[in-house]
Amino acid sequence: MSDLLSLTPAGEDAWMRFKQHLEWSDRFALVFLFSEQNQATEIFRERLAAIYRARVTGLELERPKCPEELANTLLPSLITSNTHRQALDAPLWVDLSRQRGEAWDDARANLLARLNERRECLLQHPRPLILLLPEATAPKVREMAPDLWAIRHFVMVIGPWVNATPDTPPRPPQQKNRGIPLHAQRAGSH
Amino acid sequence: MQDPDLKRFYQALSGTDPLTTPEKNKFYVPILQAHPENDPIDRLYQRISWAASESVSLLTGFRGNGKTTELNRLKDRLEADGCWVIRLDMDHYIHPTAPLEIGDFLLSLAAALALAIKEKSGLETLSEKFWERLGNVLQTQVELETLNIKSSGLGMASQIGLKLKNEPSFKQQIQQQLRGCLADITQQIEEFVTQTVKALRKEANNDHLKIIILVDSVEHIRGVGKESQAVYDSIVNTFSGHADKLALPMVHLVYTVPPFLTLHANSATQTLGGNPIVMWPNIHIRTRDGQSDPAGQQIMTEIISKRFASWRDAISEDCLIELANHSGGDLRDYFRLVREILVRLGISQRTGTEEITVDDEMIRNVTSELRNQYRMMLTGQLQERLCAVHKKKQLRPDDNGEIILLTAALDANLIMNYQNGEPWYDIHPLLMGEIKPSDADE
Numbered sequence: 001m002s003d004l005l006s007l008t009p010a011g012e013d014a015w016m017r018f019k020q021h022l023e024w025s026d027r028f029a030l031v032f033l034f035s036e037q038n039q040a041t042e043i044f045r046e047r048l049a050a051i052y053r054a055r056v057t058g059l060e061l062e063r064p065k066c067p068e069e070l071a072n073t074l075l076p077s078l079i080t081s082n083t084h085r086q087a088l089d090a091p092l093w094v095d096l097s098r099q100r101g102e103a104w105d106d107a108r109a110n111l112l113a114r115l116n117e118r119r120e121c122l123l124q125h126p127r128p129l130i131l132l133l134p135e136a137t138a139p140k141v142r143e144m145a146p147d148l149w150a151i152r153h154f155v156m157v158i159g160p161w162v163n164a165t166p167d168t169p170p171r172p173p174q175q176k177n178r179g180i181p182l183h184a185q186r187a188g189s190h
Numbered sequence: 191m192q193d194p195d196l197k198r199f200y201q202a203l204s205g206t207d208p209l210t211t212p213e214k215n216k217f218y219v220p221i222l223q224a225h226p227e228n229d230p231i232d233r234l235y236q237r238i239s240w241a242a243s244e245s246v247s248l249l250t251g252f253r254g255n256g257k258t259t260e261l262n263r264l265k266d267r268l269e270a271d272g273c274w275v276i277r278l279d280m281d282h283y284i285h286p287t288a289p290l291e292i293g294d295f296l297l298s299l300a301a302a303l304a305l306a307i308k309e310k311s312g313l314e315t316l317s318e319k320f321w322e323r324l325g326n327v328l329q330t331q332v333e334l335e336t337l338n339i340k341s342s343g344l345g346m347a348s349q350i351g352l353k354l355k356n357e358p359s360f361k362q363q364i365q366q367q368l369r370g371c372l373a374d375i376t377q378q379i380e381e382f383v384t385q386t387v388k389a390l391r392k393e394a395n396n397d398h399l400k401i402i403i404l405v406d407s408v409e410h411i412r413g414v415g416k417e418s419q420a421v422y423d424s425i426v427n428t429f430s431g432h433a434d435k436l437a438l439p440m441v442h443l444v445y446t447v448p449p450f451l452t453l454h455a456n457s458a459t460q461t462l463g464g465n466p467i468v469m470w471p472n473i474h475i476r477t478r479d480g481q482s483d484p485a486g487q488q489i490m491t492e493i494i495s496k497r498f499a500s501w502r503d504a505i506s507e508d509c510l511i512e513l514a515n516h517s518g519g520d521l522r523d524y525f526r527l528v529r530e531i532l533v534r535l536g537i538s539q540r541t542g543t544e545e546i547t548v549d550d551e552m553i554r555n556v557t558s559e560l561r562n563q564y565r566m567m568l569t570g571q572l573q574e575r576l577c578a579v580h581k582k583k584q585l586r587p588d589d590n591g592e593i594i595l596l597t598a599a600l601d602a603n604l605i606m607n608y609q610n611g612e613p614w615y616d617i618h619p620l621l622m623g624e625i626k627p628s629d630a631d632e
Binding site: 016017020021024025026027029109113116117118120138139142143144145146147150151153154155157 | 200201204285410415418522526537540562566567601
């Protein structure tokens with residue numbers, strides 16, 4: 001549903017740069033996105049997914065549902081040599097930006113530290129890895145994962161780049177009256 | 191410049207892997223050509239060439255500034271003189287963020303050494319027997335079965351090396367259990383090295399063959415989070431308190447060590463034969479008094495020329511030099527800034543509204559993004575310390591608190607080292623506006 005929302009000129013400019021970096025990256029590239037702006041982030045992800053939908057390999061999305069998944073499922077999948085994954089050329093989008101609380105903070109810090117230790121495994125992936133993190137973690141990432149930070153390809157802090165008035169077509173009255181919050185609509189779209 | 195060329199230019203700046211046989215590599219640019227007397231690799235080469243039987247040297251430098259490429263240059267020069275040289279990449283054997291002890295460091299070194307010697311010289315039996323003997327020593331102190339070590343010989347070397355790198359709990363157990371048998375392990379390694387040297391000399395029919403072991407990537411160990419101080423202390427202790435165990439008979443060793451060790455270096459260098467730590471500097475893009483250094487700027491331009499000859503079609507020389515100045519001579523930051531400029535040029539071509547060239551505003555925008563990445567690491571205390579470094583152009587910590595701050599700043603690339611003339615330090619140029627001018631100018 002975020003296709004009903006539009007980006008501000010600053011957001012469009014940032015999106016163009018983000019897309020251009022990814023299109024030109026011909027090898028592993030580590031991209032840090034920091035965001036508290038779920039709507040703008042979702043527009044980025046959906047646009048990127050749309051670009052890769054038309055290709056052989058679509059955008060791969062990892063969005064763990066509980067903190068334990070980061071160490072038990074996500075980490076092994078990122079560092080394990082996987083010929084299928086290595087053959088893919090679409091970016092891998094890892095969304096760790098939405099959840100809050102101590103357990104999530106610890107799980108994110110632990111994942112970054114472990115990835116930092118096993119960075120040579122990450123380097124085997126021939127495609128960009130997009131790590132999406134809460135903006136509040138930005139000042140700590142270098143400390144948590146100094147070697148990953150040192151090889152960062154580019155960094156972007158997602159701003160409040162969604163236009164206040166969505167550029168939406170008129171809707172039937174019954175839809176307007178449902179009162180479904182925007183974030184819930186978006187969550188249902190993927 | 192058209193889009194496909196911009197893309198090729200961009201991709202030419204995406205890889206910063208170490209260069210092998212650098213002086214024959216098309217991308218290699220010597221960075222100390224204007225001051226060859228300061229070339230740390232020349233100094234190491236001279237030390238090793240002049241040393242009679244054995245020596246230990248420590249090389250440091252900032253992350254990603256080309257140490258491994260330069261070690262490869264040292265290797266080439268020594269091999270050209272007929273020396274036998276191996277480079278051990280300790281990244282494969284050392285856990286990068288767990289505290290280090292001399293026992294597990296020696297074990298990692300033993301694994302790396304045996305496997306590399308088998309690989310390079312074919313002295314498989316010697317390497318195999320060494321690890322069998324070492325396994326027997328370990329057996330007396332370490333519960334190998336409970337640590338799930340079931341192989342022997344070189345298989346054990348691989349297994350232990352891998353576990354030491356990947357399993358902090360294994361590393362901790364090994365550390366505890368090895369404390370009682372350090373002397374035995376050291377003796378085994380020394381015997382292996384002595385036998386290897388003799389075998390290599392016999393094979394080469396040269397009783398004076400020089401053997402050099404370059405122990406690379408040790409500087410990649412660093413403290414992270416709550417454990418960081420323990421890790422830094424452990425590195426200092428390994429290279430200072432146990433420096434005597436880092437020397438091996440009949441061979442010349444060069445260890446790469448983290449830059450912060452220069453803050454604690456006295457006892458280490460005294461024990462290791464008095465050779466001061468050699469530092470591989472950043473490209474000398476500026477002078478101590480804050481002026482631009484044309485020789486350094488020329489090097490930065492040449493680095494781009496070697497990777498993409500027709501760069502002038504995309505960016506003027508003045509603009510490229512300005513980006514080089516903002517990078518402080520750090521190659522990764524330099525490439526990041528140029529790539530970001532190329533991305534903006536590419537977008538302007540696609541949108542096609544008007545012909546856009548690189549101008550001051552574009553440079554301001556890309557540098558401001560990078561500055562923000564450094565700015566978010568700053569704390570008030572760190573700002574004060576950076577101010578002092580900028581003013582004095584030296585580190586000189588007064589107490590342990592300052593050592594901790596400087597260690598973090600060195601590790602984060604907030605402080606840079608140069609060597610046009612005497613070695614000196616300054617803060618990252620993008621942070622100049624972030625320290626209080628009144629303090630800096632005092």
